[in-house]
Amino acid sequence: QVQLVQSGAEVKKPGSSVKVSCKASGGTFSSYAISWVRQAPGQGLEWMGRIIPILGIANYAQKFQGRVTITADKSTSTAYMELSSLRSEDTAVYYCAREGGVPRLFDYWGQGTLVTVSS
Amino acid sequence: EIVLTQSPGTLSLSPGERATLSCRASQSVSSSYLAWYQQKPGQAPRLLIYGASSRATGIPDRFSGSGSGTDFTLTISRLEPEDFAVYYCQQYGSSPTFGQGTKVEIK
Numbered sequence: 354q355v356q357l358v359q360s361g362a363e364v365k366k367p368g369s370s371v372k373v374s375c376k377a378s379g380g381t382f383s384s385y386a387i388s389w390v391r392q393a394p395g396q397g398l399e400w401m402g403r404i405i406p407i408l409g410i411a412n413y414a415q416k417f418q419g420r421v422t423i424t425a426d427k428s429t430s431t432a433y434m435e436l437s438s439l440r441s442e443d444t445a446v447y448y449c450a451r452e453g454g455v456p457r458l459f460d461y462w463g464q465g466t467l468v469t470v471s472s
Numbered sequence: 473e474i475v476l477t478q479s480p481g482t483l484s485l486s487p488g489e490r491a492t493l494s495c496r497a498s499q500s501v502s503s504s505y506l507a508w509y510q511q512k513p514g515q516a517p518r519l520l521i522y523g524a525s526s527r528a529t530g531i532p533d534r535f536s537g538s539g540s541g542t543d544f545t546l547t548i549s550r551l552e553p554e555d556f557a558v559y560y561c562q563q564y565g566s567s568p569t570f571g572q573g574t575k576v577e578i579k
Binding site for chain 1: 507516565
């Protein structure tokens, strides 16, 4: 059974950075891409970017280019999403999601990590 | 970027009724790369439908998807109590996007 377990909630100051982790179990981590999707309070879903762990190649939504970095550690089956220059509008639940064989189609999701940006 | 517009915003129905949700794309969705997800409060989304009409593993057959090009539909044939939730469509082309969601609430 595939499971994605994310790190806990964070409170950050404007202008700082946050790094969220997503540990996979129950599958072959390197074989599948991992995407990050965020959801602001009461809002819809927004794709941020993805990584293919076996290749170490990441690509990002244009909106987040230059501000987000997605990495993966194959040795621990963990993906990371780091978002910098945080502002209040970045307050959201951040999800990691596995692409189960079809690119950018999300079959398993983490439980979500709430990131609150507040002075 | 492909913009997905879902309608209606909210659907108020009773258990046992049929729900019809619409998703319209700003340009044609290639190869019917259109999916539907269900999200309940405090939970992550769950994949229901992919390829516009294929049910994901373990999804009951009361859920069905149809459509192509720019117009897609999710139908729930008979609403069960656990089906009251928010539903999102998603296109999974090169830069994936989601609709804004349709809330199916108990009337």
